[in-house]
Amino acid sequence: MSTLYEVYAIKYAHHERRASENFIGGDPHDGPMPLDYFVWLVRGAGREVVVDTGFSAAMARKRGRDHLRCPAEALRLLQCDPSSVKDVVITHLHYDHVGNFDLFPAATLHLQDVEMHYATGRHMGEERHRFAYEVEEVVGMVRRVYEKRVHFHNGDEEIAPGISLHLIGGHTMGMQAVRVATRRGWLVLASDASHFYANMEQGRPFPIVFSVPDMVAGYERLRVLAASPAHIIPGHDPLVMQRYPAPSKALEGVVVRLD
Numbered sequence: 001m002s003t004l005y006e007v008y009a010i011k012y013a014h015h016e017r018r019a020s021e022n023f024i025g026g027d028p029h030d031g032p033m034p035l036d037y038f039v040w041l042v043r044g045a046g047r048e049v050v051v052d053t054g055f056s057a058a059m060a061r062k063r064g065r066d067h068l069r070c071p072a073e074a075l076r077l078l079q080c081d082p083s084s085v086k087d088v089v090i091t092h093l094h095y096d097h098v099g100n101f102d103l104f105p106a107a108t109l110h111l112q113d114v115e116m117h118y119a120t121g122r123h124m125g126e127e128r129h130r131f132a133y134e135v136e137e138v139v140g141m142v143r144r145v146y147e148k149r150v151h152f153h154n155g156d157e158e159i160a161p162g163i164s165l166h167l168i169g170g171h172t173m174g175m176q177a178v179r180v181a182t183r184r185g186w187l188v189l190a191s192d193a194s195h196f197y198a199n200m201e202q203g204r205p206f207p208i209v210f211s212v213p214d215m216v217a218g219y220e221r222l223r224v225l226a227a228s229p230a231h232i233i234p235g236h237d238p239l240v241m242q243r244y245p246a247p248s249k250a251l252e253g254v255v256v257r258l259d
């Protein structure tokens with residue numbers, strides 16, 4: 001590991017829900033178990049990679065989520081200018097991960113082949129597979145392909161020294177995680193390969209799922225990729241904001257530093 005990166009989680013939205021909605025088969029100890037929504041910034045060696053682009057205030061209204069701040073604007077709190085970012089990883093094409101991608105006009109978007117196949121193929125005829133996708137965003141991504149602004153990946157690939165993408169599947173057909181070399185070892189941004197710590201720690205999948213076997217296998221995959229279980233960052237767990245420190249007093253409750 002020669003190049004080491006800083007990694008930040010930026011919280012941009014919130015949604016109250018119950019534990020029974022977060023596990024297949026519900027939860028016997030049902031109680032409040034809210035979701036936080038994040039985008040992530042990887043920075044080092046003169047490089048900035050944004051992981052996911054979140055959703056807009058308008059989409060939050062449509063979907064009934066609490067929008068706290070524009071994810072692209074929030075990057076400016078870390079002196080990252082969204083209009084000049086060159087690389088954006090889209091972990092998958094669900095509305096809460098790919099909205100706002102037009103706010104990154106200079107970026108190449110990194111996406112798995114099978115995620116585009118899934119989002120534009122036969123399974124979108126089913127409401128249960130389609131409902132977390134927004135057709136205009138998927139169409140927008142197709143337009144981006146025609147502008148030669150999408151870099152497709154097939155499986156596991158390094159996009160820079162110490163930053164690699166890993167096809168996990170499970171939650172969607174082309175869900176990918178991001179592994180980053182940091183000063184504390186290999187860190188894995190799981191995104192929705194595990195929404196909460198509890199999903200992977202207890203082997204209890206989140207109910208929005210394309211393939212349950214792939215999702216469960218994905219938990220093991222995350223553990224193999226990361227330096228330790230404590231190096232895996234789930235995609236929506238409010239505990240992330242508690243377990244990691246803010247980079248400054250001013251950013252408390254908004255940004256935490258993961259490395």
Ligand SMILES: [Zn+2]
Nearest residue numbers: 094096192235
């Ligand atoms: Zn999500």
